[in-house]
Amino acid sequence: MSVREIRRAATDVLTTAGVETPDVDATLLLAHVVGRTVGELVLVDDLTDDQLSRFHELVRRRATREPLQHIVGRVQFGSVEVEVGPGVFIPRMETELLWSWGCEVLAAVADPVVADLCSGSGALALALADSVAGSTVHAVELDPDALTWLRRNVSHLPQRVRDRVVVHQGDVRDPRILAGVSADLVVANPPYIPIGADLPVEVAEHDPVLALFGGDDGMSVITPMIETIARVLVPGGAVAIEHDDTTGALVMAALDTSGDFEGISQMKDLSGRARFVSARRAKMKP
Template sequence: MHSPRIDAELLAAHVVGVERGRLGLVPLVDAEVIEEYRALVARRAERIPLQHITGVASMGEIDLQVGPGVFVPRPETELLLAWALAVLEGTAGERPVVLDLCTGSGALALALAHARPDAVVHAVELDPGALAWARRNADTRARDGDTPITLHQGDVTDRGLLTELEGRVDVVVSNPPYIPSGAQLDVEVAEHDPALALFGGPDGLSVITPMVANIARWLRIGGALAIEHDDTNGAQVAAMLAERRVFGDVAEHSDLAGKPRFVVARRVATETEAARAR
């Protein structure tokens, strides 16, 4: 367990219903509260994910419902979210179109829709169980006043997926399955995150490689993409994009720990597309 003290404080805050930073202001609690807290600590000691115990994970300015059957959003993805919001600041047009691939709980899609209510946000998820969590979160955010997103069940490697969005998307974001098969994982991840959301084949690229071809057809010329990846294959993802004539401005980004974590690029016109536009 990486942060037992922090987890203990977060569980205490959850039980008494305050933010972690305000725990010192909480008056004495009764025995029932203490017993509830002890029960939650015991579950965490069994390596149940903290977010499964509290039922909540955060992304950007929103909270999401999570639990068994859906990938728990990670703090590292916050940097990808910040990048996407910065790109959207510079988008021209009435309503930017955003596409979130492998949305899981809906974390990126819903955080973007919350921060940019003018955006038209689409999100794709293959796993029916995860999609149910995404729908639940989307319904909650819509009831709270956020712009509704459009959820699609589908395979992001399918060449026939979302043909209606071809050439229309301003920003694509994706946190796909990218862990190489056989990698050693923490108990919380290995036993509780869905394998379908974790593993990307022997090199971690079995989803990313065919997905890139689809991203090329969805993005408008000048549109941008960001793909999260394993810290062992970032150079391969960057090279994959750089080798394709349809992408430019390829750049690698690190996570909060300084490890390679996501690659960005822009859709550029091929010679044929440029000639057609003249």
């Protein structure tokens, strides 16, 4: 069989298994097995027996709906790559919007301080630390399993970035968390899915429950976390909170109700989908 036929057969297996993007996944698994980029696959005209049996094994795992990212063990996020696996939330491409927005916000701030609340693998924290020169980034995470991944990812950073990331184990709703920290930017991708939402197998069975659900309305972490954000941000400092498709108005209302924020805005992606809410710490209580 040619490499093309091998890939097509794998795509068929993944299609039958209900994988959402079977062709992409088959291609990425093949690239992983041969140690090439997707673009370089055109240069590969044969697989060794070992590569072929590894590829079949990985396709078999993907066909059980094990996430592709767990199989290859890593995810590219913004300017960094993070390791992921069981026990930690897989960073999503849409969250890169918070990273790029954060980089823009900080462009005019010298040596900024950032807090990443609900940090998981550390994707946002690490990408911001890597992209924003002179920044210090505080990453807060509650789950001990996720913290293990977070600390491992920090340890793999080049030292010039690693030295500027501070990991905190704790609850973002705790009034003592980040005591003494004054941040120019807070980003948060908290658990926000309303309980009962229908989820793909990859998410329901492999992302940690603590990473996913935000109570009946998706707000059980976000609402109390807002007090922490108001306490930590300097006057004029910026915040971005990712949310469920259905809860943008609730997040805006929660920020508004606190009375501590201004310029509360619904931010959308290029397809017009509401992704996160941004705001600035009010300079004085209105």
